[in-house]
Amino acid sequence: MSERERTFVMVKPDAFARGLAGEIISRFEERGLKLVGMKLEVLDREHAEEHYGEHEDKPFFDDLVDFITSGPVVPMVWEGEDATRQVRQMIGATDPAEAAPGTIRGDYALDLGRNVVHAADHEDEGANEREISLFFDDDELVEYDQHDASWLYE
Template sequence: MTDRERTFVMVKPDAFARGLVGTVISRLEDRGLKLVGMKVEVLDEETAHEHYAEHTDKPFFDDLVDFITSGPVVPMVWEGEDATRQVRQMIGATDPLEADAGTIRGDYALDLGRNVVHAADHEDEGANEREISIHFDDDDLVSYEGHDETWLYE
């Protein structure tokens, strides 16, 4: 097992419907991050409420739950040095209109409510562990040495 960080990422129903799952995975792999867990599922309301618990009192909460439960999602766990910060940088600002070109949201999303991908917040300590535990059991995640890791890290 490496000492590298694990982070949670979820391809949302809009990206799934548009056939962008492979694109998101490729972008993260191209960066050098390592996929250690993945599944396809349709979230039920209970799981959606648990996942977005920090937004319960916000006016957009019901719309958020309706959207995230509207179709298949792809929850994933990625591993790498400072993985959470790297992923957040790669996906771009939550509002796609503010996301830089070259980020996933900047390249593929047009609407705040349909912004392609969710990723754990690097500024919210414990977000990764909480979100990973909602979607994965420990035995759902794998540990392995990637063949390219000696070329990615000193």
């Protein structure tokens, strides 16, 4: 059986501007994941640079930071069994041209630089904890019983 875990997801400014935040959030709810933290904010440059720090030496870093600070974002924390892997599968390939239809990027994104959603990397063991702690204090994450949990997990 897979492990219940928390994973970080963020609706990017392009999706927010296009009125897709609710659609994206609904996809995770419909899958059965449990929302335990959510905010609406505009990132300042320092916060964005820290978030994308692993890309600091790459040529697209400044464009990435400029974009993510260009408008509102919706950082979230979702919980569920094997949540990080599930979320990564749901959002699809980073390049929307390679994202399968039915994935969030496959359905809503057209451009690599405007790919509507960010999610923690399931292959980087520390990504979730680092990204969650960049956006949420422990007391901002809510513990509650998911009413349909008995229908989701054995």
